[in-house]
Amino acid sequence: MDNQAILSIRDLRVVFEDGFTALGGVSIDIGENEFVTLLGPSGCGKTTLLRCIGGFETFDGTVKVNGKEVSEPGTDRIMVFQDFNQLLPWKTVEKNVQYPLKIQGLKDKTKLREISDAALEKVDLLSSRTLYPHQLSGGMKQRVAIAKALALKPQIILMDEPFASLDAMTRNHLQEELMKLHQKEKVTVIFITHNIQEAVCLGTRILVMAKQGGIKMDVPNTIPKPVTPASEGYGQMWDMFNKALHQEG
Numbered sequence: 001m002d003n004q005a006i007l008s009i010r011d012l013r014v015v016f017e018d019g020f021t022a023l024g025g026v027s028i029d030i031g032e033n034e035f036v037t038l039l040g041p042s043g044c045g046k047t048t049l050l051r052c053i054g055g056f057e058t059f060d061g062t063v064k065v066n067g068k069e070v071s072e073p074g075t076d077r078i079m080v081f082q083d084f085n086q087l088l089p090w091k092t093v094e095k096n097v098q099y100p101l102k103i104q105g106l107k108d109k110t111k112l113r114e115i116s117d118a119a120l121e122k123v124d125l126l127s128s129r130t131l132y133p134h135q136l137s138g139g140m141k142q143r144v145a146i147a148k149a150l151a152l153k154p155q156i157i158l159m160d161e162p163f164a165s166l167d168a169m170t171r172n173h174l175q176e177e178l179m180k181l182h183q184k185e186k187v188t189v190i191f192i193t194h195n196i197q198e199a200v201c202l203g204t205r206i207l208v209m210a211k212q213g214g215i216k217m218d219v220p221n222t223i224p225k226p227v228t229p230a231s232e233g234y235g236q237m238w239d240m241f242n243k244a245l246h247q248e249g
Contacts, residue, residue: 005029006155006188007053012061014048014213022048023059023213030205032155035182035189037199039241040209046192048213050158053190054079065155075104078149082161084141087133093120094129097148104152119151120144122181139170146178150185159191163198175202179225196241200234201227208244217244 007030014023023045030036040046051057055073063070065077080086087096097116106112120126123143133141142162149157163171179202182189193199199206200221208217219240223233 004032006032006066007190008062008064008067009053010062012049012052012059012063014045014052014057014059021213023052025061026213026215028207028215028218030188030190032188033182033186035179035191035202035204036207037203037205038190038192038207038209039194039196039199039245041211041245042194044209044211045213046209047160049209050079050160050190050192053077053156054158075100075152076155077158078152078154078156079158079160080142080145080149080162082164084138084165085133086145087141089133091132092129093125093131093133093136093144096133096144097151100148100152115151116147119147122150122185123147123177137170138166139174142166142174143177146181150181150187154187156188156190159189161192161194164194171198176226178202196238196245197229199241200237206241208241217241 010027012023012026015021026049038046038049048057052059052063053070054077055070070077088099091099094116097119098112101112101115116129117126120129123146125140125143125147128136128140136144145162163174166174175198191202200223203221206217206219206221207215210216221237223231223237227234229235
């Protein structure tokens with residue numbers, strides 16, 4: 001790997017109380033500034049893997065960020081979900097972005113405004129800072145969620161199908177914006193998707209999970225960005241992942 005590993009996972013296993021194995025032994029290293037997209041069939045443990053990295057799940061094995069074992073949630077790892085309702089409905093856009101900062105102990109109003117303004121400007125929502133969530137489209141809500149994450153200056157952003165519920169045009173636009181943010185902010189992103197095109201267009205590296213909760217493919221994406229279905233090598237890569245997703249195991 002060219003980049004220094006920021007995330008190191010060894011023999012990660014999760015078995016639920018009913019005996020179901022959600023993760024059957026995952027070992028991966030992810031480098032600084034990588035954009036890793038994660039493909040796999042439903043029920044293979046993609047979300048469980050993100051929850052372990054985020055510190056929200058009990059597991060066996062080790063998860064380390066910069067050499068430090070993960071045992072609880074932290075602002076170095078922020079999750080962005082698919083659900084549009086991850087914003088507090090009684091708070092404005094600006095106050096939603098500021099809320100996690102206040103929880104972390106930041107009380108200075110000028111500093112809070114400065115940080116939230118900067119984060120909202122990055123997702124092109126500064127002019128909407130006084131609006132409430134019910135006044136926003138689905139795409140705008142997801143951009144606010146991303147701004148909340150950026151305001152905390154995390155080292156890793158964990159994204160669980162954040163664009164899955166959006167219409168195709170909005171989804172494509174947010175994919176482009178996310179790629180630009182990733183390149184500018186130099187943050188590591190781990191992004192779950194069921195969409196092969198999304199995985200190939202966004203990822204600098206693509207992981208495919210097996211049904212039993214392990215990694216069965218780990219492929220660097222060498223197609224120059226921006227990636228489109230017309231890009232050289234796109235068709236071959238799409239076919240490879242499509243076959244992998246339909247194979248047993």
